[in-house]
Amino acid sequence: MxxxxxxxxxxxxxxxxxxxxxxxxxxxxxxxxxxxxxxxGKTTTLKMIAGLVHPSEGDIIIKGINLNEHPxxxxxxxxxxxxxxxxxxxxxxxxxxxxxxxxxxxxxDHFEERMxxxxxxxxxxxxxxxxxxxxxxxxxxxxIMCQLFLHNPDLILIDEPLVGLDxxxxxxxxxxFFELRDQGKTLFICTHTLSxxxxxxxRLGIISEGVLKFTGDLDALSTISGSRDIEExxxxxTEESTTADR
Amino acid sequence: xxxxxxxxxSHIKTVITSITTMGAFRFISFVFVIACFLLGSYYxxxxxxxxxxxxxxxxxxxxxxxxxxxxxxxxxxLLFSNVITSFSTFYNDKELDFLFSLPxxxxxxxxxxxxxxxxxxxxxxxxxxxxxxxxxxxxTRAPLLYFPFSLLGVLIxxxxxxxxxxxxxxxxxxxxxxxxxxDIILLSLGLIMALTFLYMKITNPGLLKLxxxxxxxxxxxxxxxxxxxxxxxxxxxxxxxxxxxLSTAHMSGFFYxxxxxxxxxxxxxxxxxxxxxxxxxxxxxxxxxVARRRFKRSLLSFHSARPTRTFLMKDxxxxxxxxxxxxxxxxxxxxxxxxxxxxxxxxMYFTFPLWRTIVSFANFAYISFVIATxxxxxxxxxxxxxxxxxxxxxxSPLSFRKIIAMKYLSNLFLAVVIIEALxxxxxxxxxxxxxxxxxxxxxxxxxxxxxxxxxxxxxxxxPHFNEDNPSKIAAGSGGIIAALASIxxxxxxxxxxxxxxxxxxxxxxxxxxxxxPVIYSALAVFVFLNILTIGIPLKIASRSxxxxxx
Ligand SMILES: Nc1ncnc2c1ncn2[C@@H]1O[C@H](COP(=O)(O)OP(=O)(O)OP(=O)(O)O)[C@@H](O)[C@H]1O
Ligand SMILES: [Mg+2]
Numbered sequence: 001m002x003x004x005x006x007x008x009x010x011x012x013x014x015x016x017x018x019x020x021x022x023x024x025x026x027x028x029x030x031x032x033x034x035x036x037x038x039x040x041g042k043t044t045t046l047k048m049i050a051g052l053v054h055p056s057e058g059d060i061i062i063k064g065i066n067l068n069e070h071p072x073x074x075x076x077x078x079x080x081x082x083x084x085x086x087x088x089x090x091x092x093x094x095x096x097x098x099x100x101x102x103x104x105x106x107x108x109d110h111f112e113e114r115m116x117x118x119x120x121x122x123x124x125x126x127x128x129x130x131x132x133x134x135x136x137x138x139x140x141x142x143x144i145m146c147q148l149f150l151h152n153p154d155l156i157l158i159d160e161p162l163v164g165l166d167x168x169x170x171x172x173x174x175x176x177f178f179e180l181r182d183q184g185k186t187l188f189i190c191t192h193t194l195s196x197x198x199x200x201x202x203r204l205g206i207i208s209e210g211v212l213k214f215t216g217d218l219d220a221l222s223t224i225s226g227s228r229d230i231e232e233x234x235x236x237x238t239e240e241s242t243t244a245d246r
Numbered sequence: 247x248x249x250x251x252x253x254x255x256s257h258i259k260t261v262i263t264s265i266t267t268m269g270a271f272r273f274i275s276f277v278f279v280i281a282c283f284l285l286g287s288y289y290x291x292x293x294x295x296x297x298x299x300x301x302x303x304x305x306x307x308x309x310x311x312x313x314x315x316x317x318x319x320x321x322x323x324l325l326f327s328n329v330i331t332s333f334s335t336f337y338n339d340k341e342l343d344f345l346f347s348l349p350x351x352x353x354x355x356x357x358x359x360x361x362x363x364x365x366x367x368x369x370x371x372x373x374x375x376x377x378x379x380x381x382x383x384x385x386t387r388a389p390l391l392y393f394p395f396s397l398l399g400v401l402i403x404x405x406x407x408x409x410x411x412x413x414x415x416x417x418x419x420x421x422x423x424x425x426x427x428x429d430i431i432l433l434s435l436g437l438i439m440a441l442t443f444l445y446m447k448i449t450n451p452g453l454l455k456l457x458x459x460x461x462x463x464x465x466x467x468x469x470x471x472x473x474x475x476x477x478x479x480x481x482x483x484x485x486x487x488x489x490x491x492l493s494t495a496h497m498s499g500f501f502y503x504x505x506x507x508x509x510x511x512x513x514x515x516x517x518x519x520x521x522x523x524x525x526x527x528x529x530x531x532x533x534x535x536v537a538r539r540r541f542k543r544s545l546l547s548f549h550s551a552r553p554t555r556t557f558l559m560k561d562x563x564x565x566x567x568x569x570x571x572x573x574x575x576x577x578x579x580x581x582x583x584x585x586x587x588x589x590x591x592x593x594m595y596f597t598f599p600l601w602r603t604i605v606s607f608a609n610f611a612y613i614s615f616v617i618a619t620x621x622x623x624x625x626x627x628x629x630x631x632x633x634x635x636x637x638x639x640x641x642s643p644l645s646f647r648k649i650i651a652m653k654y655l656s657n658l659f660l661a662v663v664i665i666e667a668l669x670x671x672x673x674x675x676x677x678x679x680x681x682x683x684x685x686x687x688x689x690x691x692x693x694x695x696x697x698x699x700x701x702x703x704x705x706x707x708x709p710h711f712n713e714d715n716p717s718k719i720a721a722g723s724g725g726i727i728a729a730l731a732s733i734x735x736x737x738x739x740x741x742x743x744x745x746x747x748x749x750x751x752x753x754x755x756x757x758x759x760x761x762x763p764v765i766y767s768a769l770a771v772f773v774f775l776n777i778l779t780i781g782i783p784l785k786i787a788s789r790s791x792x793x794x795x796x
Contacts, residue, residue, distance in 0.1 A: 088633070095563070103642050
């Protein structure tokens, strides 16, 4: 069964069309990377799937559950990391994790050890017991990422995972993404880091001005664009789409 | 100076954009509620002044004392609120990192921030003072010149406490950069209270005897014979002298206008010089002294996970750890204790059962207004304070309906505790009649339930997810709407309840027959009103969150 089915998804803010007629299907064990210029509609797409923005049209089906009809049941399968990491200022990282565990009804014995391992792996260290108001951008990002391993979501939505992370942590994050994929999770990632996209994506999508122009693996995209370099592919495909519209 | 205008212009532009992009519903309700409030208070002041001025001999004197008293209270309240807001405006604002990185003089930043602080701290006072000034002018048939001068006076007057507060805060933080926000706030409040008390004791020892007068006639005589209430060195007295002088086209009005203007200017210039010396230094020092505190044990860890309990516990923790929240709550509590204490010290009313009952009704009205203010300051920001964390809740399996329900019940609990405690203590002090004593707490339950709902409703309808300072959230346009809607609700309730109250008084003390149909229908109308004011805002609250885009 597909983890995510998106049909004819569209969003119009007042009279700005942010996303238009988007169709997509993601299977378990797949890492889908969405690329596109600033303002292309990546974040809007991700937020619609996370249930934070209401689509103007179209359907989102997560593990066979229609998000619009049964939002609570559908959301139980989602883990979301926003582009601007936020933790309540006056909570420590650990308290934040415990808070989420409480909301998702996860018993204490089931996550404490597992979490400690992730804290260590991501290099959060002693920071976990500090108020989050003192965290750097990357530190918040890391703590929020740990949250994904709490309730074991099948569909993981991550917006700009690498912003603010140091090279060592980026490497760890990549390894973690592969592990998740091997466990049969589906990852939907938006990024601007092309090298990262090339390394992790099982499938790439290119969105421009709210329209999903191409999807396919690297080979398919290089056939279309006639180049093997991801940077060239990206520039060519987004370029074409913007000129084609004019 | 040019930089200052540039910064100011960009700030004004942001405000204008936020108004023009406000959305029709919000804008109309904003204007409507403000207009209702201004007109309502105008009418109330007009009635009070008309009545007072018609009292023979002592009427005019009493009116002047009342105005002096109001302005004196405004002045001390302005000092309080300026001190509380200035710490966050001058030190805790994220915008400062940006402003200080610009190639502009720190003093320009200071002036812009001073204006911001002045507006935040004084809007509530102004919205009361303006109708008061106009009503006074109309009742005394003041010449046309009265209006522009006195209104200008009302606008200039809050600059003095704003300048004083910033000077005080700068010096304090320059000397003790390690002070935490809550220490500063507590310290300054203590100091202001002590100074006010000392000042009153020295300049006007008679005033403190006010609480000891024996009967009503003595009180009135006493009040009208008092020369001035604040003493002639306080700006609030000058402002009342402006009103009195100008309303009779007397030269003293112009003299005091000039005095007020010169002193405000001088205070601002002095504050400017102090800022030039100390502001940036203290701002930098404070950044170095971020307290490091570790919590080895997480307070949010429960053995068995329950969403509601975790969520409530999170709210409690964040409240307790945010000094601006609990400091203001304690200040609020102190003021109320002082209020009840002063009721106790006013025995003149209580010799006479009719008076006692009237006082207990007035007390009920006062307490309802207090809860309305409480609601705007503490309940209105509740949803906004989830801030960007709303993404987490929005993408989690906890529904917004449930979140609103939890916020409603927890805040209702707090509001009910406060309103009932106040009501019962004050009625014990007043020695209210039995029947009134038992009915009021029941009515108060409705009042609390409606006020919490109204504030939660507006708070979710107009959330400010980018602001983390609850006082500023409450002072935004949505907060003003919520404040005025709450006050309007209390006003309407009081008008509805006035009929049965009057009926009760008439039958109890003047042996008139009890008009049961009036009493029952008024109560029915009251209950109906409350069904609306509890139900509709809650509905709006959960709907606006469910259908919002984050
Ligand atoms: N809440 C909103 N109200 C109005 N317009 C919006 C809103 N959110 C997004 N938009 C518009 O929708 C379009 C898509 O924005 P989106 O944030 O999805 O882009 P993005 O691909 O994530 O860009 P970036 O790479 O910069 O993160 C933009 O034109 C943006 O201005
Ligand atoms: Mg984005």
